Amino acid sequence: xxxxxxxxxxxxxxxxxxxxxxxxxxxxxxxxxxxxxxxxxxxxxxxxxxxxxxxxxxxxxxxxxxxxxxxxxxxxxxxxxxxxxxxxxxxxxxxxxxxxxxxxxxxxxxxxxxxxxxxxxxxxxxxxxxxxxxxxxxxxxxxxxxxxxx
Ligand code: CO
Numbered sequence: 468x469x470x471x472x473x474x475x476x477x478x479x480x481x482x483x484x485x486x487x488x489x490x491x492x493x494x495x496x497x498x499x500x501x502x503x504x505x506x507x508x509x510x511x512x513x514x515x516x517x518x519x520x521x522x523x524x525x526x527x528x529x530x531x532x533x534x535x536x537x538x539x540x541x542x543x544x545x546x547x548x549x550x551x552x553x554x555x556x557x558x559x560x561x562x563x564x565x566x567x568x569x570x571x572x573x574x575x576x577x578x579x580x581x582x583x584x585x586x587x588x589x590x591x592x593x594x595x596x597x598x599x600x601x602x603x604x605x606x607x608x609x610x611x612x613x614x615x616x617x
Contacts, residue, residue: 468500470508471519473556481557482604485515485522487539491580495525499536499578502527511556512594515601518557526598530591540575540599549589553597553607554617563611567593 474480488495498521506514506529516525528535547569554562570588573595577583587595597607608614 468504471501471505473505473509473514473518474520476555476558476606476608480517480520480522481601481606483517483522484604485517485524485602487524488576491538491576491578495523495538496578498523498525499527503534503536506556509556512590513598514556515598517601517604524602526595526602528591528594528598530594532587532591535585536578537573537575537595537598538578538580540573540595540602542571542596542599543574543584544572545592546570549593550612551590551593553593553611555597555607558606558608560617561608561614562617563607563614565593565597565607565610566612567596571595 502514513528516523524539526537545568549569550566552562553565571592573585
């Protein structure tokens with residue numbers, strides 16, 4: 468396990484569309500282990516694979532509800548709306564107000580390739596939406612109505 472370098476805004480890798488994971492193998496597990504070390508060390512609410520330079524559909528989320536690994540995640544339904552502050556480990560020293568769904572239902576695979584569905588609300592739902600945007604090259608600063616320096 469190791470800490471990986473977090474790519475910063477301006478790097479084109481953050482603007483690419485990620486490909487689906489096809490092999491649930493040791494290389495994926497090493498990526499997930501390193502992402503866990505990295506997000507814990509950085510004290511982030513989540514991290515997406517492109518933020519460590521890997522263009523695959525892999526995110527981790529670390530919130531009150533627990534620590535989660537989502538492979539090939541897809542939001543299958545969403546409900547309501549919430550507006551609140553977000554930051555990003557790839558946009559240091561800033562935060563912004565972003566509108567997100569209040570609730571989401573997510574389909575995803577775990578690290579062994581088993582399929583699951585999960586429902587999230589509030590900040591958990593916000594973190595999921597933020598991380599999934601990274602997989603399509605979208606940053607919260609593209610959606611924020613207001614951005615401030617920390
Ligand atoms: Co981010």
